[in-house]
Amino acid sequence: EIVMTQSPATLSVSPGERATLSCRASQSVISNLAWYQQKPGQAPRLLIYGASTRATGIPARFSGSGSGTEFTLTISSLQSEDFAVYYCQQYNNWPRTFGQGTKVEIK
Amino acid sequence: EVQLVESGGGLVQPGGSLRLSCAASEFTFSNSAMTWVRQAPGKGLEWVSTIGGSGANTYYADSVKGRVTISRDNSKNTLYLQINSLRAEDTAVYYCAKDWAYFGYWGQGTLVTVSP
Numbered sequence: 001e002i003v004m005t006q007s008p009a010t011l012s013v014s015p016g017e018r019a020t021l022s023c024r025a026s027q028s029v030i031s032n033l034a035w036y037q038q039k040p041g042q043a044p045r046l047l048i049y050g051a052s053t054r055a056t057g058i059p060a061r062f063s064g065s066g067s068g069t070e071f072t073l074t075i076s077s078l079q080s081e082d083f084a085v086y087y088c089q090q091y092n093n094w095p096r097t098f099g100q101g102t103k104v105e106i107k
Numbered sequence: 108e109v110q111l112v113e114s115g116g117g118l119v120q121p122g123g124s125l126r127l128s129c130a131a132s133e134f135t136f137s138n139s140a141m142t143w144v145r146q147a148p149g150k151g152l153e154w155v156s157t158i159g160g161s162g163a164n165t166y167y168a169d170s171v172k173g174r175v176t177i178s179r180d181n182s183k184n185t186l187y188l189q190i191n192s193l194r195a196e197d198t199a200v201y202y203c204a205k206d207w208a209y210f211g212y213w214g215q216g217t218l219v220t221v222s223p
Contacts, residue, residue: 043202091207095167096157099151100151
């Protein structure tokens, strides 16, 4: 099973600042990596797939990068609606596995 | 717009069984693999199971293998998850999601609580 490790667990950021979230895979997943955003009481929302392709309707301030075992989600200028929990997920192998999440909170 | 609506959750005693359903609409259901993902209270996301469009191929997490059966009825555009021998650690919101790789569409979830 591929273990996905996200860091940090919590990120405190002021509105308008940049946020950088990391995700590491225990073995290569090539570019088969997705990012999701989840707000309390809501289902997850797909942000990024293929490590760097934004899903439909996702604002350009969200960007993904990386390949192999190291991945990054960057939010260029945090808006109030971006404070949430973010998960990475690999789909290169079975079982599909998620990271434990990074909570982005208001500083 | 793709719609996924889960149902069937509730309170069940340890050792009991439950069948969850996910009604799908606004896409060609039989052409799409479907997936169940769960989330324990206050915890992260856990992939549970995936089924191919025809139903011939199924995949399970080790944590549920042998206790869970994923199935689908393409004539009814409905996905199912049968969970047997329920344990406290199965307490979670269960989401159905479209596709087998990454998940662009999710239902609102149905809560399963396992408690005496």
